[in-house]
Amino acid sequence: MRKLKDIKNTIIKGDTIEELKLIPNHSVDLIFADPPYFMQTEGTLLRTEGTKFSGVEDDWDKFDDYNDYDQFCKEWLTECKRALKKDGSIWVIGAFQNIYRIGFIMQNLGFWILNDIVWSKTNPAPNFKGTRFTNANEIMLWCTTKKEAKYTFNYKTMKHLNGGKQMKSVWEIGLCIGKERIKNEDGKKAHATQKPEKLLENVILSSSKQGDIVLDPFMGSGTTAAIAKRSGRNYIGIERESKYIEVAEKRIAAEVVQKDNPLYNNVLDIAPPRVAMEKLIEKGYIKKGEHFYTPAFKKAAQVMANGHLKDKEESLSIHKMSGKMRDLDNGNGWDYWFVQRGKEFISIDSIRKDYRKKELNFTDFEIK
């Protein structure tokens, strides 16, 4: 076994199955795997105007048959499961050629699928011959090692990245082109399957924390490591080909760590400390017996020393009483109730924020 400190933030050169076997048990937090797809492309693919389209023709994508491919996937996935921490998670990207085989193998190995994310390509390569639909998506299986795992999911960070709406399992992202696409000195693509940074940003930001170790067993041009470094995570890469390791190392060296970026440090997903209404009364932020008002500023209930509200009929928690006002079984009282201060009505949530700031030294974070 290798020592984690010796391989943290390095790319290991070698065969992934052999090298994965040397990663200590339950030592990595997140795995992103972009394995060979076994595309089985044959012959030259020509664009309609006659120029050659360069797809994936590399030797690393060749296998004898499906048995050979399945055996390879079973072996590297088994090692990934062993290397993952018990609450870690793994993403495997593939396409129609291989993802159904990979999903079957993963479920048989005991992985638990959380999502199958569709990467919907905004700029797919056309179907040049017009013999099939334009193939415009790839799939990422996001899995834990078991159903009960308490995996990381930075829900609020992703919601923010999605313009304030819950992020869906279909991601519209363009293929890696233009300045982002790494070229060799001859102007040709340095790697046939360089993944877009935005894809890896979504993966890493959603399912890991700063300081975590992200392992990529098929490192290629180093997209995973670049985003891991940028966002304050550690990486371990495995890659067989020296020419790709060279490209990746140069790329990683040029990355600047942005630890304080609020999207990268997941500050949105740090849960604020809980505050009981009783505590606000005890500390004088809310007065025992004062009136609570509805969002239409209608006097509706009075607060008691134990933090419950009473109306003419009964006493209920702030949540239950807010539900009662709307003929619901329950509600969120913090978002509903107002109290009067001078001539103004202010929400009890803003009083709670004030308490957290002054008494607990905690400021709720908002990205402008």
Ligand SMILES: C[S@@+](CC[C@H](N)C(=O)[O-])C[C@H]1O[C@@H](n2cnc3c(N)ncnc32)[C@H](O)[C@@H]1O
């Ligand atoms: C699909 S590409 C990964 C591309 C990468 N995600 C990127 O953004 O550049 C797969 C990579 O795995 C490497 N590879 C394939 N089989 C391997 C093996 N058995 N051991 C180590 N590396 C392997 C290939 O050389 C190739 O660079």
